[in-house]
Amino acid sequence: MSCGSRAVPERIEALTDEQVDEEVDMEERERIRRTPSERSSEQETDETVEEPTSAVAGDRIKAELDGLLDEIDEVLETNAEEFVRSFVQKGGQ
Amino acid sequence: MAIPKICGIETEYGIALRGVEDPNPITASAILINSYLSELARRGGAVHGAPQVGWDFVDETPDRDARGFMAAGAMPPDVETHMVNAVLTNGARYYVDHAHPELSTPECADARSVVVFDRAAELILERSMRDADTFLPEGQSIVVYKNNSDGKGNSYGCHENYLFDRETPFGNIVRFITPHFVTRQVFCGAGKVGSEIGAGPEAVPFQLSQRADFFEEEVGLETTLKRPIVNTRDEPHADPSKYRRLHVIVGDANMSEVATFLKVGTTAIVSCMIEDEWLPGRLVLRAPVPAIRSVSTDLSLARPIELEDGTRITALELQRELHRLAVEWAAARGLDCVGADVGAEILQRWDAVLTGLESDRESVAGQVDWVAKLRVVDAYRDRHGLGWGDARLRALDLQYHDLRPDRSLARRVGLERLCGDEEIEAAVTEPPHDTRAYFRGRCLAKFGDEVVSANWDSLVFDIGSDPLRRVPMMEPGRGTASHVASVIDGSRNAAELLDRLGS
Numbered sequence: 001m002s003c004g005s006r007a008v009p010e011r012i013e014a015l016t017d018e019q020v021d022e023e024v025d026m027e028e029r030e031r032i033r034r035t036p037s038e039r040s041s042e043q044e045t046d047e048t049v050e051e052p053t054s055a056v057a058g059d060r061i062k063a064e065l066d067g068l069l070d071e072i073d074e075v076l077e078t079n080a081e082e083f084v085r086s087f088v089q090k091g092g093q
Numbered sequence: 094m095a096i097p098k099i100c101g102i103e104t105e106y107g108i109a110l111r112g113v114e115d116p117n118p119i120t121a122s123a124i125l126i127n128s129y130l131s132e133l134a135r136r137g138g139a140v141h142g143a144p145q146v147g148w149d150f151v152d153e154t155p156d157r158d159a160r161g162f163m164a165a166g167a168m169p170p171d172v173e174t175h176m177v178n179a180v181l182t183n184g185a186r187y188y189v190d191h192a193h194p195e196l197s198t199p200e201c202a203d204a205r206s207v208v209v210f211d212r213a214a215e216l217i218l219e220r221s222m223r224d225a226d227t228f229l230p231e232g233q234s235i236v237v238y239k240n241n242s243d244g245k246g247n248s249y250g251c252h253e254n255y256l257f258d259r260e261t262p263f264g265n266i267v268r269f270i271t272p273h274f275v276t277r278q279v280f281c282g283a284g285k286v287g288s289e290i291g292a293g294p295e296a297v298p299f300q301l302s303q304r305a306d307f308f309e310e311e312v313g314l315e316t317t318l319k320r321p322i323v324n325t326r327d328e329p330h331a332d333p334s335k336y337r338r339l340h341v342i343v344g345d346a347n348m349s350e351v352a353t354f355l356k357v358g359t360t361a362i363v364s365c366m367i368e369d370e371w372l373p374g375r376l377v378l379r380a381p382v383p384a385i386r387s388v389s390t391d392l393s394l395a396r397p398i399e400l401e402d403g404t405r406i407t408a409l410e411l412q413r414e415l416h417r418l419a420v421e422w423a424a425a426r427g428l429d430c431v432g433a434d435v436g437a438e439i440l441q442r443w444d445a446v447l448t449g450l451e452s453d454r455e456s457v458a459g460q461v462d463w464v465a466k467l468r469v470v471d472a473y474r475d476r477h478g479l480g481w482g483d484a485r486l487r488a489l490d491l492q493y494h495d496l497r498p499d500r501s502l503a504r505r506v507g508l509e510r511l512c513g514d515e516e517i518e519a520a521v522t523e524p525p526h527d528t529r530a531y532f533r534g535r536c537l538a539k540f541g542d543e544v545v546s547a548n549w550d551s552l553v554f555d556i557g558s559d560p561l562r563r564v565p566m567m568e569p570g571r572g573t574a575s576h577v578a579s580v581i582d583g584s585r586n587a588a589e590l591l592d593r594l595g596s
Contacts, residue, residue, distance in 0.1 A: 041249065043342050063253060065472040066506060072473060072489070080488035084244065087491060090118055090192035092105040092249030093316035 095365035095430045096336075099256040099528055100204070101571045102211050103197035104346050105190055105249040106218060107238035107494070118192035125194050125235050126177045126187055128228045129221035158314050159263045159327035159337065180547040182522050182538040183213065184530030185425045191317070193249050194218065194237065198576055199530030200549075200569050203432035204358035204439060206525050208350050209512045213520035216238065219496050239346045240494035241303035244487055246289045248307045250316065251346035253357060256569055257337040259329075261368050266339060267312050267323045269372045273363045273415060274322050274343045275407035278302045279394060280446045281356035283345035284463030285488040286470060287335060287481075288390070294481035297390050299470065301463045303345040306391035307533070311381050316342050322381055330549035330565040339364065343385075348503035350511040351460040355446060358439035361431045362419050371422045376414065377401045392467070394450060409450055416443050459509040466493050469506055533570030535581050543587035556588040564594065 077083035108125065109117035177200060178188040184199030198210035218237045225235045240246045257266065282301030287294055289306045300306075313321035322343050329336045341360065347353045366372050377400065378384055384398040397405035406414075420440060424592040428436025442460075449457035458464045470486055480483060493502040524534025529550075537544055538554055545553045545561055554562045566572050578592075583589035 031477075039386070061468075068189050068469065069472055069476055070479055071505055072469070072492075072502065075505075076280070077488050077503070080483075080485040081383070084484045084487045084491065087107075087109060087243050087249045088245060089243040089249060091247040091317060092191040092193045093252065 095368040095426065097202065097260045097430050097570055098330040098361035098364055099200050099202060100207055100361055101198045101200050101254050102207055102214075102251065102353070103195060103254070104111055104211070104214060104239065104251045105193040105195045106346075106488045106496070107240055107243065107249065108192075108194060109236045109238070110233065111236060112233035118494060119189060121235055122192065122194040123177050124144065124228065125218075125221045125225050125237070126179065126189060128224035129187070129217065130177075130179055131228075132220075132254050145422060147502065152378055153203060155326055157327040159325040160312075164457075167206075169230065173553065180533065180537060181217075182524070182534045182541075183210070183520055184524035184528075184534035185214065185217075187217065191249070194221070199524050199534065201530075202355050202360060202527040202570075205432070205435045205511065206527070207357045208354050209516055209520045210525070211353055212350065212512060212517045214515060215496055216521055219498065222497065226304075236500075237492045237496045238282065238491060238494055239348060240491070241345055242285065242289060242306075244285075244287065244289065244490070248289075248304060248320075250304070250342050251344055253341040253360065255339045255341070255361060255364050256329075257339050258368050259333070259335050259337050261337070263325070263337070264365055265339075265370070266364075267338075268374075268377055269367045270324055270339070270360075270363060271311065271381050272376050272411055273360065274377050274382050275378060275398070276388060276411045277356065277359060277386075278345070278389055278459050279408050279412060279450055280443075280457075280575070281347060281352045282389065282461075282463040283346065283352075283494075284466035284490070290386075291374065292390075297468055298481040299391045299392060301392075302389040303315040305385050306486065307383055308343060308382060313432055314495075318431075322385060322428055331569050336569075345462070346494070347462050348501075349460055349462045349465065349508045350444075351392065351442065351509050352462050354511055355439070355460075358431065358435070359415075359419075362410040362422075362428075363415060365426075366419065366422050369426060371413075371418060371426075373399065375402060375404070375419075376411065379403075409447060410412060412443075413447055413451075414441070414445060417469050419443070421577040459507055462503070464508045465503070465508060466490065469493075524573065526574035527573035529566045530570050531574050532577050535593070536587075539581060539584075540587040540590065552586045554591060556586070556591065562591055564591070 108118055108121050108549065110118070110121040177185070180186055186196055186197040196214040198207060198214060201207045201210060205407045222235050222237055229235070233345050258328060278301045283303045285300050285303045286298070288297035288300065289569060308322050309414045310321040312323045312325060314325050315321065320342060324340045324342045326340045327337065328340070329338045331338070344356055349358060379401050387396055387398055394409050395407060399405055399408050423436065423440060427433070431439065446457055446460055450461070454464055455468070458468050470489055473479070473489055474486065477485070489502065492500060495501045498504060522538075524530045533547060533552060537547065540554070543554050543556060545555045547553070550566050552564045552566070554564065556562060580593045581590065584593060
């Protein structure tokens with residue numbers, strides 16, 4: 001095993017400030033990214049009452065998905081081919 | 094009479110070490126877990142001592158077969174004793190298994206509790222990635238995936254465990270649980286782009302289950318080769334004269350909380366019905382192995398499978414019949430053995446998900462992983478005009494299971510939540526109150542320095558005088574908060590605790 005537990009605290013100590021900043025940053029990004037889907041789920045509740053027909057529901061789902069797909073383009077691995085090729089696991093149980 | 098269905102989930106996670114040529118997954122898994130444990134130790138406080146407590150293998154007998162014999166040529170699974178292996182204060186076990194990080198939830202009293210601790214496990218893995226990143230050299234990072242295959246024929250499991258009455262003949266369990274295992278994937282399949290047993294994208298563009306490709310036997314002891322639909326490992330981790338533990342290896346790891354709830358909840362109810370001899374012989378399948386693949390690859394949910402008497406029935410119809418019988422069983426026997434309120438919710442959600450799948454599949458995209466995933470994959474395909482063989486669709490599939498919050502697709506598709514962030518956060522460190530996991534977790538939190546080793550059915554204390562003192566916990570339903578909280582709270586050290594317990 002290459003990580004002796006005794007070596008760890010020193011290193012983490014040294015990175016404490018960066019670590020905290022990074023977390024705040026991650027949370028912030030997470031909050032911003034969540035907003036569209038939260039908004040769309042609120043819409044869903046409002047609209048289900050008014051729009052019972054499946055055609056309209058279909059449009060709503062499409063609009064929701066469009067927002068999601070924009071996000072996916074952002075978070076999807078840039079080189080999908082290489083990403084998929086290199087994801088190799090040892091079999092488990 | 095059915096006994097309380099104490100249950101839990103153990104998940105092997107996929108792992109990638111980025112920024113390294115030819116990374117070793119065993120080392121990566123060890124770094125991941127050690128980083129988390131080191132960070133816990135560094136912070137001290139409520140988790141004091143826990144990382145030092147090792148797992149005790151005295152009780153492990155993975156080669157014992159529930160059928161009472163050892164199949165010729167069968168390979169019993171190895172237990173690896175040399176790798177990282179920790180017990181956490183929430184009663185869980187966190188370790189390296191084969192070449193994967195694995196986390197076993199503590200014993201839970203019901204399906205809802207399993208969902209909470211399964212989500213807490215995700216949070217522990219998420220934090221482990223973060224902790225490993227501070228430890229790894231610049232440019233390297235570890236990414237964890239909660240899925241069951243690498244898309245290239247290598248699979249790893251998400252296993253469930255259910256406490257069974259020893260008096261129930263194992264043959265009955267096999268006979269009656271198999272139809273449920275073959276068909277429950279319609280609502281608890283995690284979805285997969287493509288096939289890993291030679292079918293091209295034209296034949297199998299997408300299937301319901303991550304795991305169905307990998308099942309080759311109806312029943313057996315193995316878990317890594319020739320996987321059986323019903324696993325026969327007879328290792329109850331409890332009084333073997335009273336209990337069995339049904340070890341389920343056929344399921345997918347779910348991202349949807351509702352899917353996990355339904356997977357565990359319906360299986361707990363079907364298990365109780367088997368103990369109560371409630372299920373009729375007519376629901377037994379003629380050929381389960383071809384059937385599990387047929388159901389997984391049929392996106393129309395309309396292709397029938399054959400029962401032993403020649404009747405043809407779809408997976409949805411079979412589930413509908415199981416649900417109908419479950420409602421009758423609950424009316425006659427009550428739902429106490431799966432938790433009264435939780436049991437009622439299982440029956441209601443089981444009905445709702447079947448209705449959704451029967452009538453308007455899109456309506457269950459917030460509950461069923463494969464529907465949620467397929468919806469996104471289809472929309473992405475349309476937007477970019479992609480064929481089914483395109484690598485981007487496989488990338489989407491993988492990304493669905495990524496546990497990094499800023500990368501996970503599952504966290505973006507609007508999956509319904511069953512439990513709150515606060516209770517998940519609490520479950521990272523606090524054990525369930527209603528099983529023996531309470532005793533294990535609280536002892537580690539309070540007397541961690543004096544606990545030498547732990548396993549599912551005992552704790553070993555070193556109170557400074559020879560010999561070491563082993564406290565057996567052969568009853569999974571004892572050692573709960575109502576049994577032992579006051580004893581633990583009132584003891585200043587392990588010696589006092591042992592005195593009060595009278596051991």
